[in-house]
Amino acid sequence: MTCAQGKVLGGSSSVNGMIYIRGQKQDYDHWENEEGCVGWGYDDLLPYFKKSERNESLSGYYHGTQGPLHVSENRHRHPLSQTFIRSGQELGLPYITDFNYENQQGVGFFQTTTINGERASVSKTYLKMVEGNNQLTVKLNVLVHKVQIEKGRAVSVECEINGQKQVIKARKQIVLSAGAISTPKILMLSGVGPQNHLTEMGIKTIQDLPVGKNYHDHLHVSINAVTRLPTSLYGQDLGLQKIKNGAQWMLTVLV
Template sequence: MRWREVSTVYDYVVVGAGSAGSVLASRLSEDPAIRVVVIEAGPRDTAEEIHLPAAFPSLFKSPLDWDYDTEPEPRLHSRRAYLPRGRVLGGSSSMNAMIYIRGARADYDAWAAAGADGWSYDEVLPYFVRAEDNERGKDAYHGVGGPLSVSDSRSNHPLGEAFLRAAEQAGHTRNDDFNGVTQLGVGRYQVTQRNGMRCSAAVAYLHPALERRNLTVITDALAHRIVIENGRATGVVIGRGGSTETIRARREIVLAAGAYGSAQLLLLSGVGPAEQLAAFGIETVRDLPVGRNLQDHLSVFLNYRTDRESLMTALTPENLGLLQESGRGPLTSNIGETGGFIETRAGLAGPDIQFHQAPVLFHGEGMGAATEHGYAFGPCLINPTSRGELTLRSADPGTAPRIRHNYLDTEADRASIIAGLRSALDIADQPALRDITTGEFLTPAGDSDDDLLDFAARTAQTLYHPTSTCAIGAVVDSRLRVLGVQGLRVADASVMPSVVRGNTNAPTIMIGEKAAVMLVEDADSEGNAS
């Protein structure tokens, strides 16, 4: 890899080398005549724990984690929920559970129906396919030859199979492809892995592009603000090595710093609610609802003891050899190997609950110690109606923003999580799991609504999918241009009008793919017009 010193002016400046930013840096720099720079607050992705799939929880609260917390959440007994986000090349795709899920057709069609032109399911599907190199091969829903490796699990832990049998005994159908005809049912998740190792957005897109002479990667550099002159974004002020400098853009600046980072940077740059900016002495450039409409997936895990071997004892010389020699075995586990999607009531446009099952105890927001063999699974609320907000805490770019998700704020969300927990308890009571369970490790006190809600309030955690703080139609237009500011776009999960039903990494990569095409199209259009 070559890591060159920064030059002053580029055609495109991309802020954030995460899931979307890595895509943008790679795709835009395919044209050797275009000079691209991508700015990342964290370091290179050289830590071994990044690439070893089963090790991702060890990255929580490490130097590679932004380590955010919410404000006290009213419906979580005023707990501050931990919000891990990747601060490293690849962003959160370097520390996620690698589950490859796109969301439901209804999600994207709802975006388009609400005015997000070009974002219906049929219109975004080609970008998913373009990105994908699926080991199952090409069909109407999947692609081969793309940068992102998508594979079946190389672990296939027996505890995951027990969960699937129990779910079928409880009446849920088997689904071998959650990204095909339907999401509904239970099955094994495909993962973003290559030969049993993590295939982050950085591994898939950025690493192969690093030798291009027209691409510069700046690491360990915090973006402070966007320079906006006469209504046009012209540069990014960054801090690194104890000093600041301005990186200029001839064409456009694209924010890809995530639902928290992109929103905070816009606010620091004077783009956001005027009354909030005034409180911090920031001059308003454009009064927009930046930071509002924040959404996330909330998950609740039941934990049970078992006399079967779990991932707790996976780190052995034999398993390490299996990983290194053939890319297989329990160390390739993404932990959330199996799961599925259900509708808890009639009349829904798609599933409202997703299950994730781990062949190991998973508690304490993913940081609880696995001191005995066990397994965990539970419902995740994937179509939330609750809305939160991100606001500034300080005008200092190094200070974390205030984040309140307002989890379980609505009656509909509380009804879904209660129903999801009841479904989970029903699955746990089926013979396939009951026969291997030796006791309860962390479960609700009872099955009443009050007991289930109390359990959620005490133990629920993020599933790491914040979105929608710079939503299409509110902050950006359908081509992801910030309303009222020329030369500035946002391209990451923050632009989703509503969070998709499922894990958000694949949709964020799709957004990066689509944004790159739009940037080139618009540049060509402007060139032809002149």
């Protein structure tokens, strides 16, 4: 099974579907109440969601309007999407205009992390804010192998830059933020993880922890159907149609 990862500046926010959705309130509360993750409940995290958000239409208790992350409404609503949403309502599902409200059960149009027809990735929002800061250095094409740990303290990062092995030493601290897949991978390569698995892989265990346990992906099931009329998006990214759509975007969106 393929697990796509955003190995690009901005991470997965540069390649994902741009849907702005935070996750179920119950999941965060489960982490805090059942797994002992104090401070990770929904009410604890909501202020940070709001602080990051610059929503063009929603506000109030659940939304922010002054953050760096642009959140927009869909300007174009495809006829097939509208048909799908009407069908959902006819089956009894409520129509929802906010999928980050108290209840996410229903059908409707998602908001997206976009601004003026362009993707609002992490690199174009957060990183853009500090690109001129002389305390920031961005290294591209870097593959992190592991964090080197001495006497229980992370002291350096072993990585590969353009095929050359390098060790970057830390003066103060190391923050490992490589996504839901690569973060536990790097930790386990560094010797932090379930001892049985690390031993099986020939890695010396520095700290026996259940790293990577209970990983979940947001799987989905695709349904294919044949339409009587050529109204789908198939083929819109090919040949002359691709050129036409690109020209339309440049002439009507970027003005």
